[in-house]
Amino acid sequence: MSLPDVLADEPRAIDTHAHQPTEEFLFTAGGEMMQDAAERFGKEMVPNDYEQMREEYERAGIAKAVLLGWDAETNTGNPPVPNDYVAEVRDEHDDFFVGFGSVDPLKDDCVEEAIRCVEDLDLSGFKFQQIAQGFDPSDPEHEDLWNTIEDLGVPCVFHGGNSTLGACAPGGRGLKIKYGNPMLLDDVAADHPDLQMLIAHPAFPWEKEQLAICQQKGNVYMDLSGWMPKYIDDQVLHYAKTVLKDKVMFGTDYPMLDPQKWMEQFANLEYSEEVQRKLLWENAEEFLGL
Numbered sequence: 001m002s003l004p005d006v007l008a009d010e011p012r013a014i015d016t017h018a019h020q021p022t023e024e025f026l027f028t029a030g031g032e033m034m035q036d037a038a039e040r041f042g043k044e045m046v047p048n049d050y051e052q053m054r055e056e057y058e059r060a061g062i063a064k065a066v067l068l069g070w071d072a073e074t075n076t077g078n079p080p081v082p083n084d085y086v087a088e089v090r091d092e093h094d095d096f097f098v099g100f101g102s103v104d105p106l107k108d109d110c111v112e113e114a115i116r117c118v119e120d121l122d123l124s125g126f127k128f129q130q131i132a133q134g135f136d137p138s139d140p141e142h143e144d145l146w147n148t149i150e151d152l153g154v155p156c157v158f159h160g161g162n163s164t165l166g167a168c169a170p171g172g173r174g175l176k177i178k179y180g181n182p183m184l185l186d187d188v189a190a191d192h193p194d195l196q197m198l199i200a201h202p203a204f205p206w207e208k209e210q211l212a213i214c215q216q217k218g219n220v221y222m223d224l225s226g227w228m229p230k231y232i233d234d235q236v237l238h239y240a241k242t243v244l245k246d247k248v249m250f251g252t253d254y255p256m257l258d259p260q261k262w263m264e265q266f267a268n269l270e271y272s273e274e275v276q277r278k279l280l281w282e283n284a285e286e287f288l289g290l
């Protein structure tokens with residue numbers, strides 16, 4: 001097994017979707033719903049430090065990663081991964097991490113916190129997990145937040161599709177997967193043409209909707225995180241090398257997925273070198289403004 005050819009000489013890939021491998025994310029913010037997810041991924045949750053994470057990434061040919069914040073406190077009751085912590089880790093590894101903050105759209109101060117993330121903490125974008133955060137992004141009550149982020153001029157990563165959080169628990173621990181339907185993001189994209197949006201993960205079971213939105217909305221992109229390549233829907237894999245080759249990006253969902261195994265399976269897809277370069281780093285460089 002080996003890495004894609006385009007990574008043979010030096011690590012160049014950019015992972016658009018990484019979480020903290022530390023207890024801040026896995027246990028504190030994650031709680032029981034994260035234990036459920038880890039079981040679905042067949043991963044034991046052993047915290048890692050950032051040095052180990054970087055070594056794993058280097059072996060997988062990855063040069064940079066977007067480190068995501070997490071605040072789903074209102075809906076889950078679990079404390080957030082604080083934005084200050086994300087900024088601190090980014091500062092300690094500023095050659096490696098791009099920091100994305102998280103604001104809880106159900107909190108009264110979410111707009112102020114979004115401004116603080118960009119203006120004071122110098123974070124580069126935002127991550128939303130609509131299922132964990134329990135909100136409908138198309139609901140007009142969130143207009144202020146989208147207007148604010150659009151004005152701040154930074155991109156957003158949104159969750160796409162079902163979630164393994166709470167999987168197999170009674171009631172899925174109260175989480176509602178309808179909020180993961182990418183169609184709810186189509187409204188946001190239409191009303192905020194300057195908001196750059198990345199729908200994370202092949203959005204099972206709504207991959208077709210996701211592909212349609214990415215095709216029709218110039219400001220909407222997607223990534224392949226959260227799924228090992230051999231399990232990704234065939235139509236997504238086909239679009240990634242054809243009509244959407246400028247809009248699909250690589251992501252892992254670390255620490256849930258092993259970056260090296262992901263890359264080895266990606267190499268087996270036998271995409272052209274042009275497509276590999278676009279998906280693995282060129283599209284992300286453009287989206288992130290690197």
Ligand SMILES: [Zn+2]
Nearest residue numbers: 017019226253
């Ligand atoms: Zn994730």
